[in-house]
Amino acid sequence: MRILIVEDATDMAEAVAIRLGRVGMACDLADTLSDAEDFLAVQRYDALILDINLPDGLGTELLQSLRARGDRTPVLMLTALFSVDDRVSALDLGADDYLVKPFDQRELEARLRALLRRESDQKSDTLQIGKLAFSPSTLAARIGDEPLELTRREATLLGLLLRHSGQVLSKERLYDGLFTFNDTDVGLNAIELYIGRLRKKLAGAGVTIETQRRLGYRISEDA
Template sequence: MRILMVEDAADLAEGVIAHLGRAGLTCDLAATIEAAHDCRAVQSYDAIILDINLPDGSGLSLLRGIRAAGDRTPVLMLTALASVDDRIEALDQGADDYLGKPFDQRELEARLRALVRRDAARKDETITLGSLTYVLKDRSAALGAHPLSLTRREATLLDALMRHRGQYLSKTRLYDMLYGFDDADVGVNAIELYIARLRKKLASSDVTITTQRGVGYRIGQSGDRDG
């Protein structure tokens, strides 16, 4: 599970990230609305923890933008503003939950897990592309009746391609999806290796991964045309 925390209080953010990390959750930090936009441009998230008072504006404006774009990623508002009116406004703007400061780290974790479970129940659990079936929940795949054996990186790459099937994803964007923001020891050209591995595993099927130079990679059925 990958979480985006939009919070400018460094000590608080570090404590949350450390706690969630011990619980097996990956958490990226954005201290401003602008940084949050940058994170979301290259990475999809299972949930967002969003403060209201941020250095470059209100978290509610970010929330409105997320919902206006049709993005239903669960959002938990985390703020010192604790009045009933504040909570109502956040929920009316599209927040899924609200937790006032100070708070218990265990409650934050439990609320996040509950939000993600509810979101997963709303999602279509399976994507089918030709003979390839992909299950979102556990990132498993099969060609016809035959399961595909995938490493964690291969499964993450296939997840990105299948969620954006028919669209080209740049090498840089795929790199950010696979490695996040802290794997400086791995070069972006590692994506070519994993693309090659996926192509080999799909070679006997009607599913292909095509390359457009300078644009990126897309997954589709054999014979598909761009457009």
């Protein structure tokens, strides 16, 4: 999952990015509306965490701009405002949820997971196919009753494939879900390496990660 955090309180934004990184969410940080627009011009995100008060304007202005151009990326607003009118206004403008500062990072993480589940029409936190079960919130996987040992990036890649089970995801789409702009030393071919590792670890799970030549990869249950 690729998340854009638009927040000018650098310490808080970095702390959120570190915590989300531990559960497999790759985070880019923007501290102004201008920087956020630059990121959005070149990168697709699975969700935005958007502060209302920013140095060069209001987060709601970016939210309005996104919705006006048909961008339905889930947006979680952060606000220090307690007014019900302010919160209702943000929701009416197209925000999917909001969180009042100060907040517990566990709640932010839980709300973000709920938005991502809603976006993918996922009904529970557990993704299952064949004998394989995977929990995006803990990055824990098992085959039947046996736990499956995965690195954080292997688990993140597996989660991406499972959320789009039966669909072909391009190498670029998978790369964007695993790495941020700070990971410039990692090449696109890293995806092939992680796919190879996953295939070995998923032996006996009743699932296959297929390579669709020139298109990407798809996970599906064995026939």
